[in-house]
Amino acid sequence: MKLLLLIFALTGLSCSIPVPPKPAVVINPYLQKKCFAAISPGIFRAVHIIDVDVRGKSSSFIGVTIVDASGDRIRATLLSVEGLVLLDAVSDKGSITIYRTMQQFLSGEFTRGLFSDIEFMFFPGQGDLTDAKVHEDGSLMCRWTSSGNVFEKNSGASGITIIREYGPDHKILRKVSLFPPLVEGLYKRMHLESYAGTGYSLSLELLEGEPLNRTDGLFTR
Amino acid sequence: MQSNPKLKILITKQYQTTKIQNKLLIYFGHLLLRFLVYLGYGCSDLGFKNEGVLKDHVNPMEELFRLNMRRSILTFAMILMMPVLARAGWTENWESIRQDMSGVHSISAHFTQKKNLKILARPLVSDGRFYFRAPGDVRWEYIYPVKNVLLVHGDKVTQYVWTKDHFIKDSGPQLQATRIVMEQIASWLRGNFHDNSAFVPKLIPGKPRRIILIPNKDYLKNFIRRITLTLSGTSGVISTIEILEPQGSSTVLEFSHIALNAKISDTTFEDVK
Numbered sequence: 001m002k003l004l005l006l007i008f009a010l011t012g013l014s015c016s017i018p019v020p021p022k023p024a025v026v027i028n029p030y031l032q033k034k035c036f037a038a039i040s041p042g043i044f045r046a047v048h049i050i051d052v053d054v055r056g057k058s059s060s061f062i063g064v065t066i067v068d069a070s071g072d073r074i075r076a077t078l079l080s081v082e083g084l085v086l087l088d089a090v091s092d093k094g095s096i097t098i099y100r101t102m103q104q105f106l107s108g109e110f111t112r113g114l115f116s117d118i119e120f121m122f123f124p125g126q127g128d129l130t131d132a133k134v135h136e137d138g139s140l141m142c143r144w145t146s147s148g149n150v151f152e153k154n155s156g157a158s159g160i161t162i163i164r165e166y167g168p169d170h171k172i173l174r175k176v177s178l179f180p181p182l183v184e185g186l187y188k189r190m191h192l193e194s195y196a197g198t199g200y201s202l203s204l205e206l207l208e209g210e211p212l213n214r215t216d217g218l219f220t221r
Numbered sequence: 222m223q224s225n226p227k228l229k230i231l232i233t234k235q236y237q238t239t240k241i242q243n244k245l246l247i248y249f250g251h252l253l254l255r256f257l258v259y260l261g262y263g264c265s266d267l268g269f270k271n272e273g274v275l276k277d278h279v280n281p282m283e284e285l286f287r288l289n290m291r292r293s294i295l296t297f298a299m300i301l302m303m304p305v306l307a308r309a310g311w312t313e314n315w316e317s318i319r320q321d322m323s324g325v326h327s328i329s330a331h332f333t334q335k336k337n338l339k340i341l342a343r344p345l346v347s348d349g350r351f352y353f354r355a356p357g358d359v360r361w362e363y364i365y366p367v368k369n370v371l372l373v374h375g376d377k378v379t380q381y382v383w384t385k386d387h388f389i390k391d392s393g394p395q396l397q398a399t400r401i402v403m404e405q406i407a408s409w410l411r412g413n414f415h416d417n418s419a420f421v422p423k424l425i426p427g428k429p430r431r432i433i434l435i436p437n438k439d440y441l442k443n444f445i446r447r448i449t450l451t452l453s454g455t456s457g458v459i460s461t462i463e464i465l466e467p468q469g470s471s472t473v474l475e476f477s478h479i480a481l482n483a484k485i486s487d488t489t490f491e492d493v494k
Contacts (some may be wrong), residue, residue, distance in 0.1 A: 045342070060383070062345065218340050
């Protein structure tokens with residue numbers, strides 16, 4: 001009985017001892033700056049040809065994306081090859097408004113996923129920077145943590161950048177490869193692979209890209 | 222985007238298709254009704270009931286595929302009926318249209334498509350080629366910036382998408398719907414416009430002569446405000462099609478190198494190359 005009380009007391013004691021805070025990760029300021037260097041211009045418009053592949057089935061679309069990074073706003077318009085609007089939606093600080101869609105399916109999970117993919121491709125460095133290093137081959141690795149997920153960006157000397165997202169269980173969820181050259185600050189080609197669920201891949205080729213000075217009317221209906 | 226393969230989505234959209242069904246069965250027949258189901262205006266699984274539908278949702282991207290095909294088919298169907306309607310402008314009565322259409326054996330043309338959107342600084346421009354051979358062979362081909370080919374040959378409908386350095390055949394189940402639409406198109410090409418009154422045509426006199434098509438069905442009004450055909454000086458030939466959509470966007474198709482009744486080989490409708 002005394003032994004049980006002792007164990008109980010020790011357990012209670014251990015619970016009451018404050019856990020020392022995890023030491024802050026010290027990142028070389030130079031690398032930190034490199035990691036947070038903007039991939040995309042602050043406000044821009046991009047038109048992409050998008051090839052979607054789902055389990056061997058392929059289809060093509062045209063995507064128009066307007067991003068206001070400082071305002072945390074994205075407008076995404078998805079068109080069929082014939083130029084008809086399939087989806088037109090805005091994400092304003094994470095709040096999604098659908099201006100136009102032909103199909104109810106696109107208003108839920110699909111639209112949220114679409115904006116998630118856009119953020120992943122254009123703004124991978126979100127969350128807390130937890131690691132940064134330069135490998136022997138000269139490539140830069142940056143690692144962020146956000147909501148339990150880990151984002152890892154590797155920028156190779158060849159100019160190709162690869163970003164991976166891992167879940168809390170360390171399984172890879174998404175990977176995007178960004179291929180130079182840069183056109184107006186935007187990558188000419190991007191290839192995204194999603195491994196969750198049945199999986200899919202997106203190949204995006206930049207048709208037009210330009211930085212914008214103003215956003216008047218670009219985020220309204 | 223992350224997708225749960227087991228995810229179920231409750232579709233809360235209310236299908237008010239009982240009225241549509243009643244009207245369509247009376248005025249349009251079962252064929253068009255099936256097409257409407259495919260477009261998402263009804264549900265074939267449960268019949269036309271006014272209720273939510275619990276449906277397995279495997280991958281949102283696959284839904285996008287289906288939607289893309291639906292839009293493509295509809296656009297394609299509209300475009301294909303344009304030369305036919307254009308001839309209506311010259312003849313001005315339906316009986317003479319039917320007679321006139323019996324003289325069209327083939328059409329081929331180049332086209333330039335300009336898409337205007339409020340959020341674009343300049344139109345999105347696409348180029349392609351179009352071939353039609355009576356009674357129902359079609360090749361609708363985009364060359365730039367996206368390579369995409371739709372072939373209709375007899376009962377066979379195939380669509381190809383360009384990936385990397387070659388075409389891939391898209392043989393999804395949605396092509397069955399394409400065949401349904403093709404039956405509709407064949408009907409139009411026989412001059413049977415009164416079997417499908419989705420648009421009200423109006424001839425605008427003057428030069429150039431124009432035909433304005435106003436949709437009179439709600440399902441079309443949602444994404445088409447007006448279609449304007451501008452006729453060229455040659456009978457049976459149109460120079461431009463403008464499709465005015467909601468929110469100020471539009472699609473303009475300009476045709477050139479138009480050839481009527483020229484010989485078109487079988488391979489044009491059989492082979493993607």
